[in-house]
Amino acid sequence: MNRPSRPQSPTSEPEGLYEELHEAFAEAALDVTPSAVPIAAIERAGRRRRRRRTAAALGAACGVLLVPLAVVVLRADLSSGQGESERVTPPAASAGPTPSTSTELAGKVRIVTPGERVEVSPGTEIWLTEDGKHWSEPDHPTQFRSVSDGNLDLSSPGVSVQESTHDGVSFLSGIFHGPGEPARVEVRTVAGYIDGTALTLAGEPGWGVWYAEVKVPQSQTPTSDSLTAGVAEKVTVYDSAGGVIASQEFAT
Incomplete structure (x- = not known):
């Protein structure tokens, strides 16, 4: 009794195709020249970020320092009886005549x-x-x-x-x-x-x-x-x- 023949495995053909593609990609990669890395631009961007972080930190520190000072000034004004709405008005100039001295020619x-x-x-x-x-x-x-x-x-x-x-x-x-x-x-x-x-x-x-x-x-x-x-x-x-x-x- 004759046994049916087993079909041939197709795996050998794809493996060869993969190897050919790998070699082709490798050759193509060798022909590509990489561009220069923008080191100067990266350094400038880094300095800008550091300055922004420093300015933000200083602003926050000044705000923390000014809050107690404002509280102290407000307390001093309240203790002296001066409110925020009080305004200091300079004295008006005298409208009267200035007395003459004996050295003036007053005739x-x-x-x-x-x-x-x-x-x-x-x-x-x-x-x-x-x-x-x-x-x-x-x-x-x-x-x-x-x-x-x-x-x-x-x-x-x-x-x-x-x-x-x-x-x-x-x-x-x-x-x-x-x-x-x-x-x-x-x-x-x-x-x-x-x-x-x-x-x-x-x-x-x-x-x-x-x-x-x-x-x-x-x-x-x-x-x-x-x-x-x-x-x-x-x-x-x-x-x-x-x-x-x-x-x-x-x-x-």
């Missing part, structure tokens, strides 16, 4: 037009014309002192004075003449030094009028009105540089 000078009346005090006025000084006072007629009748020598510096007293206040005035533009009038009186005011016409006429008012103690108040009552002891007119334009002492 006044006013340029007026001919015939312009200047009120010195209620009821008392002074005005200038080209020929001299005019003034009026309560209960007194208008008075006049000329600069052109020859009574004043305008060729040399000088100061005149007229005085009157009402209710304990002495009104002092006069004519000054000399080279230069006036900037300050200083009057020495029996009650001390005071600053006077100068009136001049435009165009540098070479003369002007000064006036002042001073309250005199009862013991030194003149007993009658006169042209030289003795309240003014000396009058000096200065220019802007501190030079003397005219100065005159009066008998007391």
Whole structure:
């Protein structure tokens, strides 16, 4: 009895095929040149990551340190009675005038037009014309002192004075003449030094009028009105540089 024949095993053919493919892949791999490893880029990326980690760690540490400090400041404010909403307002600058010192040129000078009346005090006025000084006072007629009748020598510096007293206040005035533009009038009186005011016409006429008012103690108040009552002891007119334009002492 004949036995059926066993079919041939197919395993030998695939094994040969696998070996051929392996050899082919190996040859192909040998022909491939690997690219260079980006060492510099890797190092830069690593440094950036390390810096970010360091900055994050420092920020966290600073936050931990600042929290107790904020608590301490808040407690100090609360203990002193200051809340978070309290605001500190700087003191406002004073709106009042700054007191002048004795070294300042505190006098006044006013340029007026001919015939312009200047009120010195209620009821008392002074005005200038080209020929001299005019003034009026309560209960007194208008008075006049000329600069052109020859009574004043305008060729040399000088100061005149007229005085009157009402209710304990002495009104002092006069004519000054000399080279230069006036900037300050200083009057020495029996009650001390005071600053006077100068009136001049435009165009540098070479003369002007000064006036002042001073309250005199009862013991030194003149007993009658006169042209030289003795309240003014000396009058000096200065220019802007501190030079003397005219100065005159009066008998007391």
